[in-house]
Amino acid sequence: MDITLTVVAALSLLIAMALALVVLKLLRDERARSDARVAVLTARSLEPMLDSVPHHAFSSVTRSSPTPLRSSHRRTSPDALLDDFEIRPSGGGVAGVGTLFARADEPSPWGRRLGVIAAFSVMVIAIGAVSMWVRRAPAASTVPSGVQQAAVLEGAPLELLSLHHVQEPERLVITGVVQNPRNGAPISRVVATAFLFGPDGAFLTSSRAPIDFTTLGPGVESPFVVSVPVNGAVSRYRVGFRTDDGRVISHVDRRTPESLAQK
Numbered sequence: 001m002d003i004t005l006t007v008v009a010a011l012s013l014l015i016a017m018a019l020a021l022v023v024l025k026l027l028r029d030e031r032a033r034s035d036a037r038v039a040v041l042t043a044r045s046l047e048p049m050l051d052s053v054p055h056h057a058f059s060s061v062t063r064s065s066p067t068p069l070r071s072s073h074r075r076t077s078p079d080a081l082l083d084d085f086e087i088r089p090s091g092g093g094v095a096g097v098g099t100l101f102a103r104a105d106e107p108s109p110w111g112r113r114l115g116v117i118a119a120f121s122v123m124v125i126a127i128g129a130v131s132m133w134v135r136r137a138p139a140a141s142t143v144p145s146g147v148q149q150a151a152v153l154e155g156a157p158l159e160l161l162s163l164h165h166v167q168e169p170e171r172l173v174i175t176g177v178v179q180n181p182r183n184g185a186p187i188s189r190v191v192a193t194a195f196l197f198g199p200d201g202a203f204l205t206s207s208r209a210p211i212d213f214t215t216l217g218p219g220v221e222s223p224f225v226v227s228v229p230v231n232g233a234v235s236r237y238r239v240g241f242r243t244d245d246g247r248v249i250s251h252v253d254r255r256t257p258e259s260l261a262q263k
Contacts, residue, residue, distance in 0.1 A: 156184035
């Protein structure tokens, strides 16, 4: 399970990195195309205006004179004729044309782009973390939290001498005998606990009941009966012992082969 979750998280990170590289390539191509367009427009704006005037305009103007020019007038040179076709005054320019192809200084867009990439990466990592937590939650719920967090009572462990169970329509009745070892300290208010598990290993329910003897002195035995209400199928169960304040009392299985056969 841990290997599967690690692989899923690694694949999520690889996908995020691949998408980031694709975004960077697209942004680089867009920047290159934009620079090329600006270069072409700038080159065209710097072409001489004379190239746009047809050469036959000069000859047509010359042929339109009905009579020869008098000697009192100077012959007009082609350079002087250009003054008749000038579109704009030489001393000024049209407002706004000078800055038509100028590139305005804009703030760098990389801050926003990196923010988008970082947000997408965080989202992918969050999805992977949630999927890992969801996968681990059922496994953690199969074991009762009380068994994991309960403190263990120090001392000689109890000895389980016999254990039997009877399956009834709506409950499971567990009976047995427990003994305090001869070298053990007296224990009071011992409670027997039972945890039931289904065929798939999932935790079903639990129950507890005090043993018959209130105090177990060294070498003293006491029977116990735990009735656990349950409706589903029970595959296995676990029996343990605790004090009345919730501390776990360790125990060892001392059942004889005869008692195991009777079970």
